[in-house]
Amino acid sequence: MKHDHSPVLPGSGATDYARYMRTDTLLGLQRSPGEVIHRDELLFQVVHQSAELWLKLAAAELAEATDRVDAGELSVAEALLVRATLAVRLITDQLDMLRYLSPVDFQAMQPALGNGSGAESPGWRQVQSASRKLGRSFDGQLAVRGVPAADLCPADLSDPLHRLAEAMVEWDERVSLWRVRHYQVALRIGGHPPAGTPGSPVNMLAKLAGHRFFPELWQVRMHSTADD
Incomplete structure (x- = not known):
């Protein structure tokens, strides 16, 4: 048939x-073959354009997770956050493709990039905004339930509230690892001087590597370890 x-x-x-x-x-x-000034522009664009798609997905998952937190559906929010976290892990892994872009080749193609910077990424800005909103919604749930952040127990996986807190810490960590990897790639292919050197473009990347969206949850983990 x-x-x-x-x-x-x-x-x-x-x-x-x-x-x-x-x-x-x-x-x-x-960019078409007639537009490129260096063959590795295709590599560079594919890595970054696909990252924008994964960040778009991550931001969408975070936004829905926030809505679920507001509705008290913490287990559903946790599952959505796990998906967003995997998206960030994938864009971190794909940075390995840029290991094959030498500083000489990157400098040769830089005129095609103009004054563009990864800091201008719309996907990243959406993720930042969505992460902050998730944090505020989580704080709201703590207030509604009368649970101080200091009372959260990372080891208590029987409670959806604690599991969600752990998923938020995992999200924070994955974002931080992505930033660190991005920083290392910038050093490797950009030919930039190390962070701390006046005028180095990677100073901001290095500074952001230690940023946390949910610092109070990290404090809870530190205090839990100290009490053990």
Whole structure:
């Protein structure tokens, strides 16, 4: 029996896969061979464009997790936060692709980047905003339940509130690891002087590596360890 694979979805593309995934648009977002000034621009764009997509997903998961926290659905919020955390782990791993971009090659392609900076990433800004909102919602749940942050127990995995707190710490840690890896890549391929050198572009990256969205949850862990 012959199957009809003719596309039924609206839009451009020879197949429904192409139409649903919008592959014509997606694969046309990179600079064309006639535009590039260095062959590794494709590598650089693919790594960063895919990171923007994962960050978009992470921000969406965080936003819904925040709504679930507000609704008291802490276990659902935890599961969504785990998904967001995996997205950040994936963009951290893909930075390994930039190990194959030498400082000489990066400098050769820099004119194509203009004054662009990773700090201008819209995905990252969305993640920052969503993380802060999640923190405020979590604090609101603590207040509603009459639980001081200091009373949270990292070892108590039977309570959804404690499990969510642990998932938030894991999110914070994964974001920090991504920042550290980003900093190392900037040193390796950018030819930048180390952090602390006046005028070094990586000073901000190094400073942000120690930032935490949920510092009070880290304090709880430190105090729990000290009490053991």
